[in-house]
Amino acid sequence: MALIVKKFGGSSVATTEKILAVAQRILSEKKSDDKIVVVVSAMGKTTDNLIALAGGIDAQPYKGDYLREMDMLLTTGEQVSIALLAMAFKRLGQPAISLTGAQVGMRTNSVHTKGRILGIKPKRVHDELNKGQVVVVAGFQGADKLGDPVTLGRGGSDTSAVALAGALKADECEIFTDVDGVYSADPRIVKNARKMKEITYSEMLEMARLGAGVMQPRSVEMGQFFNMPIHVRSTFTRELGTIIREDYTVEEKDFEIRGVAHDMKVAKISVLGVPNSPGIAHTIFQSLADANISVDMIVQSIRNIDRDINDIVFTINLTDLPEAKKVIAVASEKINAASVLVEEDMAKVSIVGAGMLGSPGFAARMFGALARADVNIDIISTSEISVSCLVRGSQVADAVNSIHDEFFPDR
Amino acid sequence: MALIVKKFGGSSVATTEKILAVAQRILSEKKSDDKIVVVVSAMGKTTDNLIALAGGIDAQPYKGDYLREMDMLLTTGEQVSIALLAMAFKRLGQPAISLTGAQVGMRTNSVHTKGRILGIKPKRVHDELNKGQVVVVAGFQGADKLGDPVTLGRGGSDTSAVALAGALKADECEIFTDVDGVYSADPRIVKNARKMKEITYSEMLEMARLGAGVMQPRSVEMGQFFNMPIHVRSTFTRELGTIIREDYTVEEKDFEIRGVAHDMKVAKISVLGVPNSPGIAHTIFQSLADANISVDMIVQSIRNIDRDINDIVFTINLTDLPEAKKVIAVASEKINAASVLVEEDMAKVSIVGAGMLGSPGFAARMFGALARADVNIDIISTSEISVSCLVRGSQVADAVNSIHDEFFPDR
Numbered sequence: 001m002a003l004i005v006k007k008f009g010g011s012s013v014a015t016t017e018k019i020l021a022v023a024q025r026i027l028s029e030k031k032s033d034d035k036i037v038v039v040v041s042a043m044g045k046t047t048d049n050l051i052a053l054a055g056g057i058d059a060q061p062y063k064g065d066y067l068r069e070m071d072m073l074l075t076t077g078e079q080v081s082i083a084l085l086a087m088a089f090k091r092l093g094q095p096a097i098s099l100t101g102a103q104v105g106m107r108t109n110s111v112h113t114k115g116r117i118l119g120i121k122p123k124r125v126h127d128e129l130n131k132g133q134v135v136v137v138a139g140f141q142g143a144d145k146l147g148d149p150v151t152l153g154r155g156g157s158d159t160s161a162v163a164l165a166g167a168l169k170a171d172e173c174e175i176f177t178d179v180d181g182v183y184s185a186d187p188r189i190v191k192n193a194r195k196m197k198e199i200t201y202s203e204m205l206e207m208a209r210l211g212a213g214v215m216q217p218r219s220v221e222m223g224q225f226f227n228m229p230i231h232v233r234s235t236f237t238r239e240l241g242t243i244i245r246e247d248y249t250v251e252e253k254d255f256e257i258r259g260v261a262h263d264m265k266v267a268k269i270s271v272l273g274v275p276n277s278p279g280i281a282h283t284i285f286q287s288l289a290d291a292n293i294s295v296d297m298i299v300q301s302i303r304n305i306d307r308d309i310n311d312i313v314f315t316i317n318l319t320d321l322p323e324a325k326k327v328i329a330v331a332s333e334k335i336n337a338a339s340v341l342v343e344e345d346m347a348k349v350s351i352v353g354a355g356m357l358g359s360p361g362f363a364a365r366m367f368g369a370l371a372r373a374d375v376n377i378d379i380i381s382t383s384e385i386s387v388s389c390l391v392r393g394s395q396v397a398d399a400v401n402s403i404h405d406e407f408f409p410d411r
Numbered sequence: 412m413a414l415i416v417k418k419f420g421g422s423s424v425a426t427t428e429k430i431l432a433v434a435q436r437i438l439s440e441k442k443s444d445d446k447i448v449v450v451v452s453a454m455g456k457t458t459d460n461l462i463a464l465a466g467g468i469d470a471q472p473y474k475g476d477y478l479r480e481m482d483m484l485l486t487t488g489e490q491v492s493i494a495l496l497a498m499a500f501k502r503l504g505q506p507a508i509s510l511t512g513a514q515v516g517m518r519t520n521s522v523h524t525k526g527r528i529l530g531i532k533p534k535r536v537h538d539e540l541n542k543g544q545v546v547v548v549a550g551f552q553g554a555d556k557l558g559d560p561v562t563l564g565r566g567g568s569d570t571s572a573v574a575l576a577g578a579l580k581a582d583e584c585e586i587f588t589d590v591d592g593v594y595s596a597d598p599r600i601v602k603n604a605r606k607m608k609e610i611t612y613s614e615m616l617e618m619a620r621l622g623a624g625v626m627q628p629r630s631v632e633m634g635q636f637f638n639m640p641i642h643v644r645s646t647f648t649r650e651l652g653t654i655i656r657e658d659y660t661v662e663e664k665d666f667e668i669r670g671v672a673h674d675m676k677v678a679k680i681s682v683l684g685v686p687n688s689p690g691i692a693h694t695i696f697q698s699l700a701d702a703n704i705s706v707d708m709i710v711q712s713i714r715n716i717d718r719d720i721n722d723i724v725f726t727i728n729l730t731d732l733p734e735a736k737k738v739i740a741v742a743s744e745k746i747n748a749a750s751v752l753v754e755e756d757m758a759k760v761s762i763v764g765a766g767m768l769g770s771p772g773f774a775a776r777m778f779g780a781l782a783r784a785d786v787n788i789d790i791i792s793t794s795e796i797s798v799s800c801l802v803r804g805s806q807v808a809d810a811v812n813s814i815h816d817e818f819f820p821d822r
Contacts, residue, residue, distance in 0.1 A: 016464065020468065076491050148514075
């Protein structure tokens with residue numbers, strides 16, 4: 001007997017036909033004494049449609065005191081899909097019951113539309129499993145201490161599933177997606193990218209932070225917190241995918257580098273010709289922080305040592321650029337900068353692997369691979385388990401392929 | 412200061428424009444220290460669309476173990492409209508909060524899709540009202556002791572509103588509909604039908620039972636239970652409507668007859684030539700009861716006193732006719748009846764009024780009016796506060812107008 005939590009996203013349950021197919025697949029894989037919990041998202045474009053509906057009340061529905069009502073609105077999306085999926089199981093002869101986030105005891109804080117899980121008391125889930133029911137749970141949602149519905153923000157259904165698996169002490173949490181696992185690089189760019197059998201939580205988090213879109217970081221952190229293995233696999237095939245876990249169990253140890261990540265949504269801002277005096281960097285970065293803009297890579301270079309003039313260069317997420325331009329225009333005037341240069345066509349390529357910890361050769365091999373591909377490196381940054389290089393956006397494919405060839409040579 | 416519960420149906424909140432209009436209207440009528448609770452149904456055709464969606468899982472979604480999931484599905488309809496209406500109030504500068512049936516403490520039994528209210532603990536509603544919020548409540552729904560959503564069946568939103576008003580000890584419950592009050596007869600048939608200022612719970616219940624469609628009987632019973640005045644009025648105008656209450660407060664006492672009701676959905680079944688022996692009627696009506704078919708009027712006439720042969724004639728709701736035909740075919744064979752005659756084109760016209768209690772003249776005046784209109788009376792039945800006649804369906808308009816002229820002469 002195993003207790004397994006399975007999560008299916010919105011595209012897997014976009015129509016009633018697909019909902020029936022999901023139920024069928026789960027039953028075909030279920031051993032007779034398995035206990036199954038299925039976490040689902042809203043059907044297809046439901047959430048977008050609900051947001052559009054709110055747009056009929058106010059063109060800007062995502063603000064201030066609307067947010068509680070947005071959660072009241074959006075949580076109906078998953079409530080529809082759980083009801084239909086539970087009916088689908090019953091249609092196929094399998095007893096099943098649907099439960100909302102509130103009903104599975106998913107307690108959140110009250111930060112509407114971006115809630116955090118505070119704890120889970122899944123007594124009702126155990127009760128229903130013990131009655132032989134497949135339990136179908138609304139992802140993406142919980143309830144605060146008043147009992148008000150709260151959504152968990154982007155990737156929230158994955159987070160729900162992993163947290164619920166943890167609280168239930170499940171044997172495994174399966175995340176069904178439209179990709180069939182975690183690859184050594186984006187398969188759309190690197191033809192011979194390899195599907196990993198296993199990857200550690202830390203590596204997966206670093207990959208996600210550096211641009212790999214398979215899993216939202218919060219759900220991986222949740223898996224790490226509960227030490228709950230997360231099996232990322234395809235909705236469309238029965239092949240095994242990639243298991244995210246604390247440590248490797250099999251032979252893949254020999255790849256010290258676990259993956260090559262890239263991020264196209266990078267903008268580079270150079271504040272040129274600023275006086276080399278205390279507080280200058282503080283003025284720039286505090287004003288960005290006040291505007292809630294995260295800064296990624298930072299370089300300060302002394303351009304002219306005689307005249308004591310600096311350049312400060314940093315990168316931000318491209319979506320923050322319009323706001324950042326305004327902020328920097330004000331700040332650069334205040335600090336008397338000579339000029340500001342904005343480059344939108346930048347990208348970051350990174351190598352990730354717990355095996356590189358304390359082994360200095362990896363960065364050099366990466367730079368060599370970039371040189372062979374004729375890719376110029378703009379900025380370099382490192383963490384314990386990654387090295388990142390800022391490059392021209394137009395050179396991303398060349399850069400990623402060359403690095404991948406270096407670390408994952410064809411066998 | 413007054414505490415008022417206002418209920419708006421699905422057509423009043425069918426679009427976001429209409430939702431904004433409802434919020435605007437409520438605020439324009441709100442005195443600054445009024446406490447307002449608004450109960451709403453699902454937007455327009457939402458419930459129908461959700462039922463159609465369930466039809467994609469199983470063509471027959473309204474059965475057995477699907478019903479709990481149907482409630483999980485259907486309760487999302489009101490949850491969408493409360494969220495949007497609360498946002499609309501906020502858009503107009505009025506603090507507001509939406510609450511589901513479960514959140515207002517609407518406890519029901521567990522008879523899914525046809526739940527009954529067991530009690531209401533509206534502490535949260537009081538709390539929010541005391542903070543100055545307009546409280547927007549999902550009609551048609553409550554939760555059972557497990558916390559599972561349960562819908563209240565037809566007319567459930569009216570019942571929610573009246574019950575909540577009662578539990579809150581509100582000053583009044585206003586039901587906004589597409590008619591502007593309760594009329595002395597159906598205005599679509601009787602040109603000079605009069606809008607009543609007031610009508611008693613008992614009279615309204617009798618009118619509803621006899622075919623007047625303004626209010627579902629359950630909500631009127633709920634008003635009677637709590638002695639909560641129900642003001643039935645139009646969504647589209649600001650005119651006062653009709654107040655349903657325990658007793659009259661104003662000058663209308665002089666109309667002993669409160670209204671003329673009619674019901675077109677009547678089928679008449681005659682079981683002819685049955686032996687006049689004990690147990691025959693029991694066999695017929697028990698078999699109908701076993702099939703959950705309600706019988707309305709019943710006449711037993713002795714056709715041939717020498718040969719001891721009876722005819723048993725009764726009426727049922729037209730929607731039950733297909734099932735009733737099967738049941739009667741079996742029963743009539745068992746009791747050795749000569750034949751069964753079914754007439755579908757029948758209608759019932761009735762006069763209703765508490766003032767007729769113990770005053771014998773009203774029935775005679777009704778029969779006279781029918782005679783003047785050349786309408787033949789098939790069956791007559793009476794209650795303490797009504798007299799009903801079965802007539803040909805094609806003669807309903809003539810019958811109702813003639814009776815109305817008799818009791819409500821033009822002033």
